[in-house]
Amino acid sequence: MHLVTPESMREMDRRTIEAIGVPAEVLMERAARGALDVLLTHFRPSPGARIGVLCGMGNNGGDGVALATMLDHLGYHPVLVLMGTPERFGPEAQRFHKVAENLIGDRHQLNGLDAAGVRHALSSLPPCQLWCDALLGTGLDRPVEGRFASAVKFLNEQPAPVFALDTPSGLDGRTGQVLGICTQAEVTATFGFPKIGQLLDPARGFIGMLCPIDIGIPARVRDAVGVEAFALDADWLKGKIPARPTHAHKGSVGKVALIGGRAPTTGALTMAARGALLGGAGLIFPGTDPQGALSARTIAELMPRPIFGDAGELHADALSQLLDKSDTLVIGPGLGTDQAARQALRHCLTATPRPTVIDADALTLLAQNRDLFQAACDLAACVPVVLTPHPGELARLLDRSVDEVLSDTVAATRELLARISAVIVHKSAATVVAASDSPLGLNRTGNPGMATGGMGDVLSGLIAASLNDHPDNPWQAAAIAVCVHGLAGDAARKKVGTRATTPGALLDELGGVWRRFEA
Ligand SMILES: NC(=O)C1=CN([C@@H]2O[C@H](COP(=O)(O)OP(=O)(O)OC[C@H]3O[C@@H](n4cnc5c(N)ncnc54)[C@H](OP(=O)(O)O)[C@@H]3O)[C@@H](O)[C@H]2O)[C@@H](O)CC1
Ligand SMILES: Nc1ncnc2c1ncn2[C@@H]1O[C@H](COP(=O)(O)OP(=O)(O)O)[C@@H](O)[C@H]1O
Numbered sequence: 378m379h380l381v382t383p384e385s386m387r388e389m390d391r392r393t394i395e396a397i398g399v400p401a402e403v404l405m406e407r408a409a410r411g412a413l414d415v416l417l418t419h420f421r422p423s424p425g426a427r428i429g430v431l432c433g434m435g436n437n438g439g440d441g442v443a444l445a446t447m448l449d450h451l452g453y454h455p456v457l458v459l460m461g462t463p464e465r466f467g468p469e470a471q472r473f474h475k476v477a478e479n480l481i482g483d484r485h486q487l488n489g490l491d492a493a494g495v496r497h498a499l500s501s502l503p504p505c506q507l508w509c510d511a512l513l514g515t516g517l518d519r520p521v522e523g524r525f526a527s528a529v530k531f532l533n534e535q536p537a538p539v540f541a542l543d544t545p546s547g548l549d550g551r552t553g554q555v556l557g558i559c560t561q562a563e564v565t566a567t568f569g570f571p572k573i574g575q576l577l578d579p580a581r582g583f584i585g586m587l588c589p590i591d592i593g594i595p596a597r598v599r600d601a602v603g604v605e606a607f608a609l610d611a612d613w614l615k616g617k618i619p620a621r622p623t624h625a626h627k628g629s630v631g632k633v634a635l636i637g638g639r640a641p642t643t644g645a646l647t648m649a650a651r652g653a654l655l656g657g658a659g660l661i662f663p664g665t666d667p668q669g670a671l672s673a674r675t676i677a678e679l680m681p682r683p684i685f686g687d688a689g690e691l692h693a694d695a696l697s698q699l700l701d702k703s704d705t706l707v708i709g710p711g712l713g714t715d716q717a718a719r720q721a722l723r724h725c726l727t728a729t730p731r732p733t734v735i736d737a738d739a740l741t742l743l744a745q746n747r748d749l750f751q752a753a754c755d756l757a758a759c760v761p762v763v764l765t766p767h768p769g770e771l772a773r774l775l776d777r778s779v780d781e782v783l784s785d786t787v788a789a790t791r792e793l794l795a796r797i798s799a800v801i802v803h804k805s806a807a808t809v810v811a812a813s814d815s816p817l818g819l820n821r822t823g824n825p826g827m828a829t830g831g832m833g834d835v836l837s838g839l840i841a842a843s844l845n846d847h848p849d850n851p852w853q854a855a856a857i858a859v860c861v862h863g864l865a866g867d868a869a870r871k872k873v874g875t876r877a878t879t880p881g882a883l884l885d886e887l888g889g890v891w892r893r894f895e896a
């Protein structure tokens with residue numbers, strides 16, 4: 378699924394109309410017809426049902442007017458409400474409104490009314506079985522206040538469900554933030570391509586089911602304007618898991634070293650190592666302290682090496698030997714942030730370069746130590762490096778607050794990308810995967826059951842294994858791991874429920890996900 382910013386969508390609309398010659402009202406009609414199909418399929422209104430259509434005075438409102446005429450034609454009872462006078466519409470919406478004037482009897486205009494007046498007028502209407510929100514679309518350019526806020530509040534208070542045209546009114550399609558107030562939709566029919574913000578939080582909580590409507594934007598227009606992002610989901614994953622050659626052996630499919638797992642957080646590295654194991658790596662060497670090695674030995678396939686002593690000190694020679702054995706490195710889960718951890722990270726970043734996943738405590742160390750961050754930048758200049766911060770870690774790396782990061786997750790991800798030429802996996806309920814030479818990946822797999830400590834550790838191991846499978850495309854390697862991780866989380870939830878979706882339950886489902894997608 379291609380994703381765009383609202384600005385790009387507007388530009389695609391404009392070029393389709395001006396350069397290709399598709400009349401604007403044809404696009405509006407396609408949007409309304411697509412929305413009608415979704416409405417009928419999802420809501421199944423009863424014959425003759427009263428269906429409210431609340432329209433702003435831009436083209437989003439025009440879509441609403443066109444939809445109302447189609448509902449009338451099918452024998453429903455549209456209640457068409459305009460926020461202003463039809464003269465404020467653009468030419469296309471005006472044309473549909475002329476038709477509506479001749480067909481629809483139940484028409485209302487709220488021009489001249491203040492917020493209280495809008496509320497009173499809407500509350501005086503007889504109840505509808507469904508409300509269509511055509512107040513504001515991609516033209517939203519400021520917080521929703523006053524009379525529009527009153528209209529949104531009215532929709533949110535109705536017992537009837539709300540069907541949003543293009544977007545619930547009040548959502549910023551770029552960031553996914555609510556501008557003031559926003560409609561709570563059960564279903565959203567979005568026109569052209571879904572907007573990036575629609576896959577982010579908090580937007581996802583307002584959109585309900587997201588149904589993209591093809592309004593006939595030609596591929597050449599799409600490609601000329603450019604698609605900013607892809608949704609990472611089962612459709613995207615199809616065909617991306619390569620077959621393993623018949624002559625493969627344990628030394629040819631990836632030797633992964635993992636550094637961390639020091640007491641008391643020994644389990645973190647074992648989970649990461651299990652991620653690498655079930656991600657398909659051939660040989661797995663956890664480099665840890667004596668207690669971490671005990672934890673890793675609970676999994677027979679792992680080959681732990683103590684690289685820290687009983688007092689926590691780093692044994693640099695042992696670390697060097699471990700690195701020499703490995704193709705790919707994960708550093709951070711359960712590493713700690715003390716002097717020995719710093720030494721280990723510095724050693725790894727400045728040793729012979731190899732593809733490296735930097736996670737957890739190692740990210741905190743990068744945030745605290747300029748020289749280590751610079752070493753990571755130098756490493757990223759010669760081999761694939763993947764950074765996997767959650768919002769707290771990203772905030773530390775950017776020296777910002779978590780709220781600032783969350784207010785525009787994509788911008789925050791890009792800000793880190795501007796400082797280091799790595800792949801950034803910004804983990805959250807809607808993980809963003811970014812690299813400077815690739816589109817964004819916005820993950821649609823996974824679920825709230827994955828809000829359990831250790832899930833990120835498993836992911837870092839999976840990414841390391843995936844880097845071995847896709848050495849020339851680290852963005853794709855990371856995106857595949859993120860998508861597979863979420864799909865395994867979804868399979869786990871299906872089997873054991875949300876609350877018992879532990880990292881262990883997710884790991885148990887990885888096999889099923891690979892079987893479904895492996896070539
Ligand atoms: N182009 C095409 O061919 C196609 C477009 N399509 C449809 O068009 C929609 C975009 O239409 P659009 O650009 O007319 O903007 P829209 O979202 O209706 O807003 C209108 C006006 O609202 C105002 N306004 C803004 N913020 C506000 C606020 N917070 N509170 C109150 N008012 C606010 C502001 O006007 P102002 O008040 O500043 O004069 C703004 O100009 C798109 O989402 C899709 O549904 C489809 O038909 C497919 C083909
Ligand atoms: N609500 C959710 N929906 C989808 N994925 C989630 C959700 N909550 C957590 N995750 C995923 O779980 C992982 C959590 O990682 P992280 O916060 O680093 O955990 P830990 O450090 O405990 O291993 C991330 O990959 C994140 O995307």
Ligand SMILES: [K+]
Binds near residue numbers: 514543545
């Ligand atoms: K809308």
